[in-house]
Amino acid sequence: RRQKKQKQMLENLKNGDHVVTNGGIVGTIVGVNEDNTIVLRVKPDNVKLMFSRSAVSSVVAEEKK
Numbered sequence: 001r002r003q004k005k006q007k008q009m010l011e012n013l014k015n016g017d018h019v020v021t022n023g024g025i026v027g028t029i030v031g032v033n034e035d036n037t038i039v040l041r042v043k044p045d046n047v048k049l050m051f052s053r054s055a056v057s058s059v060v061a062e063e064k065k
Helices: 002-011
Strands: 018-021 026-032 037-042 047-052 056-060
Antiparallel strands (some): 018 026, 018 056, 026 037, 037 047
């Protein structure tokens, strides 16, 4: 059941989602590619990093400003 929920979460990733990777990197998705990779924007320097979609461990709620 847990694997099914994780797979569904990975399939539903979209631009603007705030996520945490398996390595603990927190960022915002700015690109979802068809080759199962995503591009994350990581603050404070707005660095863009490319990850495998499977490297995402969870989607986190957006911080309120």
